Amino acid sequence: MRILGVDPGLTRCGLGVVDSGSARTVTLVDVRVATSPASDDTPARLAQISAVLESVLDQHRPAAVAMERIFARSNVSTIMGTAQVSGIIMLAAERRGLPLVLYTPSEVKAAVTGEGRAGKEQVTFMVQRILGLAEPPRPADAADALAIAIAHAWRGGAAPVGSAATTDAQRRWAEAEKAARRRG
Amino acid sequence: MRILGVDPGLTRCGLGVVDSGSARTVTLVDVRVATSPASDDTPARLAQISAVLESVLDQHRPAAVAMERIFARSNVSTIMGTAQVSGIIMLAAERRGLPLVLYTPSEVKAAVTGEGRAGKEQVTFMVQRILGLAEPPRPADAADALAIAIAHAWRGGAAPVGSAATTDAQRRWAEAEKAARRRG
Numbered sequence: 001m002r003i004l005g006v007d008p009g010l011t012r013c014g015l016g017v018v019d020s021g022s023a024r025t026v027t028l029v030d031v032r033v034a035t036s037p038a039s040d041d042t043p044a045r046l047a048q049i050s051a052v053l054e055s056v057l058d059q060h061r062p063a064a065v066a067m068e069r070i071f072a073r074s075n076v077s078t079i080m081g082t083a084q085v086s087g088i089i090m091l092a093a094e095r096r097g098l099p100l101v102l103y104t105p106s107e108v109k110a111a112v113t114g115e116g117r118a119g120k121e122q123v124t125f126m127v128q129r130i131l132g133l134a135e136p137p138r139p140a141d142a143a144d145a146l147a148i149a150i151a152h153a154w155r156g157g158a159a160p161v162g163s164a165a166t167t168d169a170q171r172r173w174a175e176a177e178k179a180a181r182r183r184g
Numbered sequence: 185m186r187i188l189g190v191d192p193g194l195t196r197c198g199l200g201v202v203d204s205g206s207a208r209t210v211t212l213v214d215v216r217v218a219t220s221p222a223s224d225d226t227p228a229r230l231a232q233i234s235a236v237l238e239s240v241l242d243q244h245r246p247a248a249v250a251m252e253r254i255f256a257r258s259n260v261s262t263i264m265g266t267a268q269v270s271g272i273i274m275l276a277a278e279r280r281g282l283p284l285v286l287y288t289p290s291e292v293k294a295a296v297t298g299e300g301r302a303g304k305e306q307v308t309f310m311v312q313r314i315l316g317l318a319e320p321p322r323p324a325d326a327a328d329a330l331a332i333a334i335a336h337a338w339r340g341g342a343a344p345v346g347s348a349a350t351t352d353a354q355r356r357w358a359e360a361e362k363a364a365r366r367r368g
Binding site: 042043044046047050070079080083084085086087088090091093094095100 | 226227228230231234254263264267268269270271272274275277278279284
């Protein structure tokens with residue numbers, strides 16, 4: 001099944017497309033980060049994000065959309081822009097008849113790293129390992145969007161501890177952390 | 185100039201269309217309240233609001249959109265839905281090349297009643313008087329949407345104290361209030 005994962009935002013909106021196969025295999029199809037400059041007014045910014053979203057939907061025809069659930073944070077103006085973008089994404093999904101599922105950041109982190117409070121670098125590392133990418137996906141919004149798509153592919157909670165792909169990736173992560181500590 | 189005034193909301197979204205002429209005359213073209221049931225999921229609710237909005241835009245072809253600016257309130261879940269609807273309205277306006285202007289509730293109240301802290305009933309009364317309607321516009325979301333459109337038609341701040349239409353309406357409001365006090 002093809003899944004579009006979305007990390008909604010007005011300045012940067014991560015859009016990650018993956019294909020999920022049998023035995024928990026997940027492969028990268030495309031990842032983009034739609035951006036809009038803060039100097040533009042909000043309607044123009046929303047139109048810029050929307051144009052990239054529609055282009056991704058047209059090109060890749062996902063069967064489902066998974067998006068990060070937004071919570072109240074300290075910065076109200078940031079929430080407003082994120083909420084406005086999330087509304088546009090929900091409407092675009094609904095118009096195309098695509099089911100849309102929301103995941104909390106900790107659900108996504110738990111799914112890809114096994115730890116709900118994992119840091120951004122760990123999420124990026126695990127997304128790279130799970131998708132078998134040569135380079136870590138950058139910026140963080142791209143990695144987050146892919147992590148959300150992976151979480152939906154693996155829906156049902158955190159990755160099973162015993163799964164080979166995950167344990168291998170988790171081992172590599174532990175090694176990378178150890179190496180970083182040695183260097184630091 | 186034809187103006188669409190919008191009081192954004194997910195449960196009830198007021199959409200008021202007015203024509204503004206010379207000498208501050210404003211006439212009613214149409215007013216609708218798009219609704220969506222809380223039992224539906226958010227994407228479906230956004231699609232219901234969007235369908236009515238697009239129908240109003242198609243039918244009446246306004247030259248500008250005026251919308252209430254959203255502020256942080258105590259109920260975060262209400263703000264989220266309102267912000268999502270506002271994003272959809274902004275995008276729809278931008279896609280049609282319509283300028284969109286935001287007004288605070290107190291700017292709107294000051295424009296139509298001369299008092300930024302006016303109550304809902306006073307706003308409804310003044311909208312009825314300004315547009316020369318036989319009945320007060322109901323529900324409050326309809327009156328608010330029309331008040332926003334009127335505020336945009338009269339942009340530049342509060343209604344001039346000396347304007348005949350307004351002073352006449354304000355006199356009638358004062359009389360109605362007095363009568364209500366007598367009855368109460």
